[in-house]
Amino acid sequence: MDVETPAVPSPAAPEQGARLARRGPVRSPRDLVAGAILVALAAFALATGAPLEGGTLRAMGPGMLPRAVAAAVGVAGLLLVGFSFARFGLRLGRWPIRGPIFVTLAVVAFALTIRSVGLVLAGPLVVVVSGAASSDVRWKELVAFAVVMTAFCVVLFRSILGLPIPILSVGGFTW
């Protein structure tokens, strides 16, 4: 596998300002956190999977593979934690939360309203709330866009493609 990977702008390139850590015993904070999360996940899986029966190699029970894999995840996590003290790596970097908050809220809002009210409300909600995640949001444009897109989706998914997605249900009225 002797392949030169050309240096190219990648969409997932590390953000600017990510620098090598210098001070303190932790040489790679990013790897430390990454490893700790894996260890926590492994511990969680081992704990909640404890009641599952392991069985024997000849007749494996439901618990054997999950436990083995969880243990391996834990080992990988411990190795990462260990390496984070031994070799230099990146700082944790910036974690701007505006995007994640609004996007998650938007999708949750969609999930909560699609059944109870329908696409007529869920559609504009997901567009407007998620649109707030962008730093250059323009409200009038966004609201108009939300209405147009929802109408487009009603026509496309319901009228043309015939998906059984709830459009509007208020009181006893459903469409």
Place this chain on the structure above:
Amino acid sequence: MTELLQHLSLGFSVAFTLQNLGLALVGCLIGTLIGVLPGIGPIATITMLLPITFGIEPTGAIILLAGIYYGAQYGGSTTAILVNIPGEVTAVVTTLDGHQMAKQGRAGAALGVAAIGSFFAGCVATLVIAALAVPLTRLALLFGSAEYFSLMVAGLAFAVVLARGSILKAIAMILVGVLLSTIGQDLETGVERFTFGYAPLADGLDFAVLAMGVFGFAEVLRNLEAIEHREVVPIPIGRVWPSASDLRQSAGPILRGTLAGAILGILPGNGAVLGPFASYTIEKRLAKDPGRFGRGAIEGVAGPESANNAGAQTSFIPLLSLGIPPNAVMALMVGAMTIHGIVPGPLVMTRSPSLFWGVIASMWIGNLMLLVINLPLVGLWVKLLRVPYRLMFPAILLFSSIGIYSVNNSAADVLLTAVLALAGWALSKLDFETAPLLLGFVLGRLMEENLRRALSLARGDPMTFLRRPISLGLLAVAALVLVVAVLPSISQRREQVFAED
């Protein structure tokens, strides 16, 4: 040979029906569209459109989805050349010389060569699939549980090697994927695992939900952070048909790129992504004047673009002949097939030959359509690039939410997707790649099933995996690949450490 011709003629008779031609065309158009637009890829799109295919008969459904997949490979190069942004991950290499050519006023030639190379690669890859399908299917029938298990181990080993960045992190992601695949009812005993009494998890985590969350939505979150610099400079496209000397220069790279891409695409573990890089490296090595590369060398567009398309298509081989999806898009194809009651694997070819050969024939037709449609429509695609991201991502989220809801008509799935999106975003912040996670998830259930069966057949003796020759060979390949992958990374790290001093 006559057998091959018979198969292909059966395939073309299926693919040439009006409905299937129409579906291939729609698939190619949608694929090109999302390929051109950065920030939305084939994984999210196919997930979104999965519910729509429920109403179509299976052959048509697969033809549509396949069209989206290879259409996206075509479209990705347009954005790479004109805007210097890879519309698709696999088009990254094309930005190097393609955009330079565009700056020199040769955008048309670059687009033309990319399209011709892709078309040639698509034709060859279609023949490769048709030729390899029969022998590989026969081979697959020799496979028992032990061999299947070892094959998947080899596939995951390749996935580790192909992941960027830390190998340890890639292995961890695969393991997490396997762990996630155990959520839901245990197939053999019916015991619920990791469901925490939450009913929507009883059937396991849906692959579409996981893929849309950690891949589709997390991608939106990443793009939101990268402050937008998408200036669509009105680059004159110029003559789309490359000149005779352009074509002469490109013939060799196209041939070699097709070959490299086709071979790498067959590898389980998403070898297709490696094709463009391999081809670029080969051409640079072979060139008399490597200094031209990065400054608008037409070989640097022709080779990788051909490799890209060839690999995208031959990655259907492991799915169609062995039933093992080599990447996330193929895993979604599994979903589309099983919904229609077709179990991907060696039996597809014998049980539903018209589906099998129809899909293969449609790939060639689709490639022809892309060649014809794409070049005249380039202007239209470029206009689409002017839609600002602040409007594009809410639209993506709306379509995706509707898509996820419609897969199972379940609002709980949409909620799960939101949670997984946050997880996927956090993972990418910690330099974990999510592609190996998806592959681990896809293969996890199959692996456990085959592991259990193989062990119980061997009366609990794990040596069975080493005693059976095919299984031993596959495990040896896996070990070899991992060792090779680890060695250079050790040396690289040592260099980095030394550089610190």
